[in-house]
Amino acid sequence: MTRTLNPLKIAVVGLGRMGKRHVHTLLYRVPHAQVVGVCSSDGSEVKWARNNQEYTDFGITVYDNYDQMLNHPGLQAVWISSSTDVHASQSLAAIAKDLHVLCEKPLSTDLAEAQSVVDAARAKPSLKVMAGFSRRFDASYRDASAKIYEQGAIGTPFLVRSNTCDLRDETGFFVRYAARNGGIFVDCAIHDIDLSLWFLGNPTPKACWAAGTLQHHPELRELSDVDNAVGVVEFWGGKIAYFYCSRTQAHGHDVCTEITGTEGKLMVNVVPRQNNVVLADKLGMRHEVQPEYWERFEHAFALEAKEFIAAVREDREVPLPLEAGMKVMLIGQALQHALLSGEVVRFDESGERLN
Amino acid sequence: MTRTLNPLKIAVVGLGRMGKRHVHTLLYRVPHAQVVGVCSSDGSEVKWARNNQEYTDFGITVYDNYDQMLNHPGLQAVWISSSTDVHASQSLAAIAKDLHVLCEKPLSTDLAEAQSVVDAARAKPSLKVMAGFSRRFDASYRDASAKIYEQGAIGTPFLVRSNTCDLRDETGFFVRYAARNGGIFVDCAIHDIDLSLWFLGNPTPKACWAAGTLQHHPELRELSDVDNAVGVVEFWGGKIAYFYCSRTQAHGHDVCTEITGTEGKLMVNVVPRQNNVVLADKLGMRHEVQPEYWERFEHAFALEAKEFIAAVREDREVPLPLEAGMKVMLIGQALQHALLSGEVVRFDESGERLN
Amino acid sequence: MTRTLNPLKIAVVGLGRMGKRHVHTLLYRVPHAQVVGVCSSDGSEVKWARNNQEYTDFGITVYDNYDQMLNHPGLQAVWISSSTDVHASQSLAAIAKDLHVLCEKPLSTDLAEAQSVVDAARAKPSLKVMAGFSRRFDASYRDASAKIYEQGAIGTPFLVRSNTCDLRDETGFFVRYAARNGGIFVDCAIHDIDLSLWFLGNPTPKACWAAGTLQHHPELRELSDVDNAVGVVEFWGGKIAYFYCSRTQAHGHDVCTEITGTEGKLMVNVVPRQNNVVLADKLGMRHEVQPEYWERFEHAFALEAKEFIAAVREDREVPLPLEAGMKVMLIGQALQHALLSGEVVRFDESGERLN
Amino acid sequence: MTRTLNPLKIAVVGLGRMGKRHVHTLLYRVPHAQVVGVCSSDGSEVKWARNNQEYTDFGITVYDNYDQMLNHPGLQAVWISSSTDVHASQSLAAIAKDLHVLCEKPLSTDLAEAQSVVDAARAKPSLKVMAGFSRRFDASYRDASAKIYEQGAIGTPFLVRSNTCDLRDETGFFVRYAARNGGIFVDCAIHDIDLSLWFLGNPTPKACWAAGTLQHHPELRELSDVDNAVGVVEFWGGKIAYFYCSRTQAHGHDVCTEITGTEGKLMVNVVPRQNNVVLADKLGMRHEVQPEYWERFEHAFALEAKEFIAAVREDREVPLPLEAGMKVMLIGQALQHALLSGEVVRFDESGERLN
DSSP states (O other), X not given: OOOOOOOEEEEEEOOSHHHHHHHHHHHXXXXXXXXXXXXXXXXXXXXXXXXXXXXHHTTOEEESOHHHHHTSTTOOEEEEOSOGGGHHHHHHHHHHTTOEEEEESOSOSSHHHHHHHHHHHHXXXXXXXXEEOGGGGOHHHHHHHHHHHTSOTTSSEEEEEEEEEEEOOTTSHHHHHHTTSOOHHHHTSHHHHHHHHHHTTSOOEEEEEEEEEOXXXXXXXXXXXXXXXXXXXXXXXXXXXXXXXXXXXXXXXXXXXXXXXXXXXXXXXXXXXSSSEEEEETTEEEEOOOSXXXXXXXXXXXXXXXXXXXXXXXXXXXXXXTTHHHHHHHHHHHHHHHHHHOSOEEBOTTOOBOO | OOOOOXXXXXXXXXXXXHHHHHHHHHHHHOTTEEEEEEEOSOHHHHHHHHTOHHHHHTTOEEESOHHHHHTSTXXXXXXXXXXXXXXXXXXXXXXXXXXXXXXXXXXXXXXHHHHHHHHHHHHOTTSOEEEEOGGGGOHHHHHHHHHHHTSOTTSSEEEEEEEEEEEOOTTSHHHHHHTTSOOHHHHTSHHHHHHHHHHTXXXXXXXXXXXXXXXXXXXXXXXXXXXXXXXXXXXXXXXEEEEEEEEEESSOOEEEEEEEETTEEEEESSSOOSSSEEEEETTEEEEOOOSSHHHHHHHHHHHHHHHHHHHHHTTOOOSSOTTHHHHHHHHHHHHHHHHHHOSOEEBOTTOOBOO | OOOOOOOEEEEEEOOSHHHHHHXXXXXXXXXXXXXXXXXXXXXXXXXXXXXXXXHHHTTOEXXXXXXXXXXXXXXXXXXXXXXXXXXXXXHHHHHHTTOEEEEESOSOXXXXXXXXXXXXXXXXXXXXXXXXXXXXXXXXXXXXXXXXXXXXXXXXXXXXXXXXXXXXXXXXXXXXXXXTSOOHHHHTSHHHHHHHHHHTTSOOEEEEEEEEEOSSOGGGGGGTOOSEEEEEEEXXXXXXXXXXXXXXXXXOOEEEEEEEETTEEEEESSSOOSSSEEEEETTEEEEOOOSSHHHHHHHHHHHHHHHHHHHHHTTOOOSSOXXXXXXXXXXXXXXXXXXXHOSOEEBOTTOOBOO | OOOOOOOEEEEEEOOSHHHHHHHHHHHHHOTTEEEEEEEOSOHHHHHHHHXXXXXXXXXXXXXXXXXXXXXXXXXXEEEEOSOGGGHXXXXXXXXXXXXXXXXXXXXXXXXXXXXXXXXXXXXXXXXXXXXXXXXXGOHHHHHHHIIIIITOTTXXXXXXXXXXXXXXXXXXXHHHHHTTSOOHHHHTSHHHHHHHHHHTTSOOEEEEEEEEEOSSOGGGGGGTOOSEEEXXXXXXXXXXXXXXXXXXXXXXXXXXXXXXXXXXXXXXXXXXXXXSXXXXXXXXXXXXXXXXXXXXXHHHHHHHHHHHHHXXXXXXOOSSXXXXXXXXXXXXXXXXXXXXXXXXXXXXXXXXXXX
């Protein structure tokens, strides 16, 4: 019997921490995809990939030029996992080549540029273009959504509290990367904002405010950023979301979301745990916490890749429309503006930002 | 051998839900106090008290007139547990009679009036006058304080998240009572604000903002109030506190506080529990939550009463200076103003409110 | 108005760790009792008590002779908190004087001697004689009982797992005390056995077996005891209880009980906690555990004292009949025998021990 | 670039619940394996597989005859997932064909038959033959092992408590399957026994006893089995393990293990959770529990498959020697004998069973 699987030929651009993981996910969790190429503009990443026996075994061509990679024979899709500043241009180039695109969030820190990708994708409706809001694929968040929308477990949701708190990074990696990430509310809270839209029924922002502080990374001051921030978004229709973002947690990657409704509350990961082990000793009882988002969301990334690949192969809608990311970015930038200016940012009833 | 205990003669004014509990606390948990009188201006409460065999057994005189009660022979102290609007006048009357005073928070919803009590107390330094911030006496909050200030367990605290969320009251009691409580941030968040000052080292407010919504009690609109609200306070010196208050929880009285510092985080009651019982059945694993603050703070009220009585009998400082309540009220009112106006309320570096 | 309280005059014998606590409980939690005397045969305890200003203030006479204390004018009841070897004789002496008795568990490590107390009490039905199974007064165990017997929450209970695990005692106190406590299953598991009878509907034992080990206290070998032991009791009617007792826990006093029924499971204190505080730091998330049973059961002891006093003053049945302790002891001794002999101990259908 | 992966050609025998899952695991989690064949002696399973488009896509040949499957061209390994009674004969047949074998636990319920597989495997040391003790591959158990053996987190382990409690099966599937599984301690506790050997340093059994009950499946009486059982194993050297097995839990698949050592305790999955979601509503706070072992151990099965495949491809030792399963079975059968006879089963110091 012959294998008739015919996997989707995909390439990954960007071989940083996440790019490598995305390649791994495709190789080990998505048999309906075949990684035919990877690409990086970073010489050391390219060198690493070329010396990687596993990549050789799996027949992956390593490129140092994105355009050349787009010309890989038979290539059907691209997973864009480079730095945020080239997300839009690389997406546009892939769309121009009629390639399906899975692009890491956000499309751009510039709303107009992001809109250009949305427009380009809309012009080619047969292409699947998706922004990578990985938490949408997490089993717990999906269960929360099912409990809200299918089981009515909490009545009508009206309030979301959501945190993204990273373990303090002593290596300097985070600060180097901070220069081009758009600020703490754009980089760090983007998933929380997306979750609040998901769980509050896609409401329209009315006003927001934020406050921040610098506790461990004074060098962020030059970048007009902070390392810990709290923000509140009021939506039209009596809904509220509030967020806490941190770069400096001592105990691990602490990401939680609470959704309060008229008849109950859902708590997702309010007590984060590395695994099922608890140690009881002289210090009491303790458990460890995941050090970073990968441990928390590894399986979500696998499902995201699977669903994207399936959407392409079976010509189904992608799980999350590209436009959704625009509103998330609008709110993230408003919170960042409020943080820096100390002013309330307001929106009209159509969601148009007023200041 | 003769009993030489010589308990402090104390009277309680106000026989609502809390007044009755305070009497009970004194009778059953504080042998160094002797309840000689109780008083209410509410006829049904007076009647209830006069028919109460236990009060008779313990030799308690029931008054319907506060001034008469103040003249009870040998009376040394008064616990004021009436409605907020008479806290200040009753405190002043007691102080005028040279009686020690334990007054339920807040002294007044009017800052000037509250100040008049502070001034009157200051004029009689031998009197012990204390505002009842009961959470200061809770074992868990005290443990958190010890971990912060004695053990340095979280480095320097810079962020407090604190919630006071009440079980939804279907009886109408809460709404009737709401008219004179000063609004959700004054009535409900007052303890959270106090905790944030405690755990952040008594910082000075810089700016605050808030957003609220009406989910279950539309009748609060007339009272210019909401039933759920989120507020953020930025303090001078890079410290932040944020609060969530609710009148409408489905699952119980949910009061939690998290204090984040440069080296760790303390979580107080983030998972509220009625007791140590968990039930595993077809619905999974569940535990119950305290229905109201009494179950959560019963032992704190007992300790509060004990420490107040001990301060009087041993002529020691009261655990919490009366002035502390003024700053709490200032911030509570600013948040309430922000909530209603939609504007940021700002303070100068001395903590003077600017708008 | 005069105080007509007329509290019950009670004396406490034994001023070790628990005796002192019982006096404290009576003074601070039970206004309907008046401690008129305390007694100890230990010279240093007597001296300590005579120098104790609080005892003087409360008018407590300190005795070094139990019989003299029994003659204290107006004495109505005795709380026996001495060492186990004199529980029975002191109970009999008090009963002979027509005094009500609350006796710490167990009445005796000798079943015949214990029976003599039961018989003496039975002969004076107007006296209230109660054995102190304090867990019967714990709010969580009572809630478990209500869930089982009133709410039918777990169907028919058929299995109990119960642990009593002490924090390791490095002071030598425990080992000194071990010589006369009857062995680990009599001293340590007695509450667990009692709970299993309570929650399984008072079943009759059929067979039991046990295994033990010495990990930290090799000196127990001379006393024919171990410091960790596991035992299983099979009851007639298809019910089972199993126990783990330990003297050597590193993390605290860990006492838990699980009751499994045909429709669910109740878990009591499966995750023991000192209070509501969790610390998140480099080690993960941790909470402390109570160091000893006092922190876990302080409020149960207060309720036990209150209910005993109320039973006397209001001439009501004591919450737990004295006979109940006999069956508990029978099972405890059978487990201890199984532990030492390695043999199964069997009972006939009337509960008579066969070997 | 060409793919040089050269995956291991493997076939799966048995297409029941687990067989299907193993095929899925190989297809989706183990790119270094290629499933070339599946086989079942059950006509409906064969039909299902032949109509399965996915199997066709992946190029899997469906056999109804095991010997024919063993002759599949190029076949290198077999995963035996049939019913226990044919594990040994199918393993022997595969070994005879020089095929590597991953066989579901247990090799056989007959010790001599199991030994024959061990002997056959030993005779061909180049073959990798492994018994599927899946919990050895679970991240939490591995973490517990690392904490014990690498970090010394609990000193010397001396006690294991381990439960395997299944959700009640109302479909009748379990009872049909029970006839040939060897009894509750062989089928259900086998992993717990294995874990106790792992965490106690492979001790030698000294004595064991057990008690059981029938609560939901009276039809098991004919099979000389029970649906709930507790067993204790004493090992030479002062170590103890005790187990609770159940077929009738109301709340889900509840599998937990506690390892107590001289300096601490490790708790694995003592509070089982389906995911990270908690629902707070009128019933309190609750989370769901995994319905069966698949949800708990899915990732362990993937790792087990990966490590087996890697051991074959890289000619490394399999993670668990085949012999290990023999001792587990010896203890399981002794517990089952104790359960049915009511007698203590004893072993000499070499682990030889004495009765």
